[in-house]
Amino acid sequence: MRYISTRNSAVQYSAAQAIAQGLAKDGGLLTPFYIPKLPSKALEDLKDMAYQQRAVYIMKMFLEEFSVKELTDFANAAYGPDKFDSPAVAPVRTVDGDIHCLELWHGPTCAFKDMALQMLPHLLTASLTKTEEDKTVCILVATSGDTGKGALEGFRDVPRTKILVFYPKDGVSQVQELQMVTQEGGNVGVAAVVGNFDDAQTGVKRLFSDEAVRQELADKGYFFSSANSINWGRVLPQIVYYISAYCDLIRDERIALGQTVDICVPTGNFGNILAAYYAQEMGLPIGQLVCASNSNNVLTDFLRTGLYDRDRPFHNTISPSMDILISSNLERLLYALTQDTAEVEGYMAQLNENGRYQVSSKVLDKLQKRFKGYFCGDDETKRTIRSVYEEHGYLIDTHTAVAFSALEQYRRETGSDSPAIVASTASPFKFCASVLEALGETGIASGLDALDQLSAKTGQPAPAPLAGLRDKAVRFSQVVEKEHMADAVRSLLG
Numbered sequence: 130m131r132y133i134s135t136r137n138s139a140v141q142y143s144a145a146q147a148i149a150q151g152l153a154k155d156g157g158l159l160t161p162f163y164i165p166k167l168p169s170k171a172l173e174d175l176k177d178m179a180y181q182q183r184a185v186y187i188m189k190m191f192l193e194e195f196s197v198k199e200l201t202d203f204a205n206a207a208y209g210p211d212k213f214d215s216p217a218v219a220p221v222r223t224v225d226g227d228i229h230c231l232e233l234w235h236g237p238t239c240a241f242k243d244m245a246l247q248m249l250p251h252l253l254t255a256s257l258t259k260t261e262e263d264k265t266v267c268i269l270v271a272t273s274g275d276t277g278k279g280a281l282e283g284f285r286d287v288p289r290t291k292i293l294v295f296y297p298k299d300g301v302s303q304v305q306e307l308q309m310v311t312q313e314g315g316n317v318g319v320a321a322v323v324g325n326f327d328d329a330q331t332g333v334k335r336l337f338s339d340e341a342v343r344q345e346l347a348d349k350g351y352f353f354s355s356a357n358s359i360n361w362g363r364v365l366p367q368i369v370y371y372i373s374a375y376c377d378l379i380r381d382e383r384i385a386l387g388q389t390v391d392i393c394v395p396t397g398n399f400g401n402i403l404a405a406y407y408a409q410e411m412g413l414p415i416g417q418l419v420c421a422s423n424s425n426n427v428l429t430d431f432l433r434t435g436l437y438d439r440d441r442p443f444h445n446t447i448s449p450s451m452d453i454l455i456s457s458n459l460e461r462l463l464y465a466l467t468q469d470t471a472e473v474e475g476y477m478a479q480l481n482e483n484g485r486y487q488v489s490s491k492v493l494d495k496l497q498k499r500f501k502g503y504f505c506g507d508d509e510t511k512r513t514i515r516s517v518y519e520e521h522g523y524l525i526d527t528h529t530a531v532a533f534s535a536l537e538q539y540r541r542e543t544g545s546d547s548p549a550i551v552a553s554t555a556s557p558f559k560f561c562a563s564v565l566e567a568l569g570e571t572g573i574a575s576g577l578d579a580l581d582q583l584s585a586k587t588g589q590p591a592p593a594p595l596a597g598l599r600d601k602a603v604r605f606s607q608v609v610e611k612e613h614m615a616d617a618v619r620s621l622l623g
């Protein structure tokens with residue numbers, strides 16, 4: 130399997146090169162040249178396998194130069210019982226007849242980012258060996274909250290890696306910030322950026338393409354790579370859980386083999402829902418892909434009109450991991466739909482210059498066949514948390530609630546009654562203040578005491594990695610202006 134840049138198909142890369150490099154030199158995203166199809170018996174075979182084996186089977190289709198033995202070792206280490214508190218790894222919970230929730234937050238940082246970020250360090254270090262890279266990789270991450278912690282935890286003390294995370298100073302929850310600033314490990318750094326997530330992400334992209342900084346790093350024996358979902362090694366492990374969820378539903382006789390299911394995903398950078406699209410391309414019987422947004426609803430508008438326009442007010446919402454106006458992974462979808470790197474490059478140039486682009490009617494047509502977009506504001510998010518809890522005794526976080534609302538809107542608008550899988554992307558305890566408010570609590574405790582309050586209210590224990598934050602010391606307090614992010618890199622590397 131060869132990989133290309135979404136902006137230029139002339140240069141081809143191996144999977145290991147794509148993963149080691151993270152981002153193409155022309156600014157494009159490294160992407161499989163074609164999406165392989167699941168063999169006809171695959172779902173039946175996968176049905177009786179453990180999650181780890183399913184991961185090996187599916188990832189192997191994209192990673193020719195990795196052996197089954199290697200991938201098996203990676204999957205066992207990434208998704209073992211010391212990392213995930215559910216033996217199913219990504220269990221499916223039926224909420225209401227034909228609505229099934231795919232719980233992606235049983236890993237060490239309680240958000241879905243663990244599904245990929247526990248795997249990425251294994252893929253990346255093996256890729257460095259395969260590409261005979263002798264420098265140490267310096268991973269830069271811009272985070273809207275969950276990626277940062279997931280990446281820190283995945284890469285901590287991994288040999289031949291350093292990791293530096295930038296988060297928007299006032300754009301993450303208290304629990305999220307505490308998770309990051311208390312991070313342990315000898316190869317890690319964390320800095321707050323004055324600004325929002327897009328500022329942090331743009332700053333990281335600028336560092337990547339700054340020749341002077343790259344040279345300075347090279348002289349010290351380092352090179353940059355990315356753990357953001359622009360890295361193919363982030364997207365690939367996410368395809369696995371959609372196929373896995375479908376297999377669970379057939380195994381448990383909730384659906385028949387071949388029956389279509391809709392998939393609804395709370396979306397920010399478009400990484401998670403892109404993985405669902407790829408699963409569909411591989412042949413998984415998915416009906417509609419429902420793209421759920423909060424009031425930063427640039428994707429909802431895009432899916433309705435074909436105009437992507439980032440020039441709009443930025444809202445800080447109670448689902449902060451979706452507070453994004455530039456959804457990087459959309460570029461991979463545009464390539465998949467057009468198969469034309471020049472067309473994609475044109476759209477991205479317009480986005481860069483004018484903050485907007487309009488896709489052709491042919492592309493819009495293809496988009497609308499696969500995707501439906503809905504959004505909801507904070508009030509509706511809270512109402513949804515409350516009604517799902519009261520009607521089904523099921524506690525969901527603010528991001529997952531946006532998806533439940535979108536699914537409800539989709540079903541109302543289209544009359545669809547197909548079974549649906551909702552991606553549940555974080556533990557409700559990660560956003561406990563907002564969840565408590567949604568449940569009607571007043572006098573909400575601050576910081577980690579809110580974990581106890583939510584436990585008392587619902588009778589559910591807080592996940593151990595969050596409860597354990599109490600005993601951790603704060604290690605990082607650096608705040609940088611977005612123009613000075615290179616200084617944070619220098620201070621990490623010495």
Ligand SMILES: *Cc1c(COP(=O)(O)O)cnc(C)c1O
Nearest residue numbers: 275397398399400401450554555
């Ligand atoms: C990152 C994140 C999202 C958005 O996922 P994308 O892949 O960026 O679309 C949604 N919910 C939670 C809890 C997240 O951490």
